[in-house]
Amino acid sequence: MAQSHITEFSAMVFPQTFYEIAEACNKEIGFHGEIQKLHFNDPNFPKEAKCSLACALDKKGVFKADGTIDREKEKAIPEEIVKDEELKKKYLKAIEECDTSAKANKCETAFEFVKCLDTKAGVILR
Numbered sequence: 457m458a459q460s461h462i463t464e465f466s467a468m469v470f471p472q473t474f475y476e477i478a479e480a481c482n483k484e485i486g487f488h489g490e491i492q493k494l495h496f497n498d499p500n501f502p503k504e505a506k507c508s509l510a511c512a513l514d515k516k517g518v519f520k521a522d523g524t525i526d527r528e529k530e531k532a533i534p535e536e537i538v539k540d541e542e543l544k545k546k547y548l549k550a551i552e553e554c555d556t557s558a559k560a561n562k563c564e565t566a567f568e569f570v571k572c573l574d575t576k577a578g579v580i581l582r
Contacts, residue, residue, distance in 0.1 A: 481511035510566035523558030550576035
């Protein structure tokens, strides 16, 4: 889903969409895989992938100063990237239901939150 035709420079300087931000974060963190192909229940989910998720959420302003997830700011993401109205409803409902508390670090917080979104809404990153 990431837009691979975007140059590294433009993705970092002009991250217009969530997918562009995610691509820039993959490069920034050094994650070379595709998060959408990983399984959130895999105990070996790569730390770099978790940190790439955190980077993208951070750049979208989703983290509060205390390390928790700001539900209201998270709600802007499906509004931007999800075209299917039924899926968007599921995603928004999942945002309300998933734990937004801070974990050991931002990487773990982002991972656990996105894992919950994926589980409840079904097709978050696929």
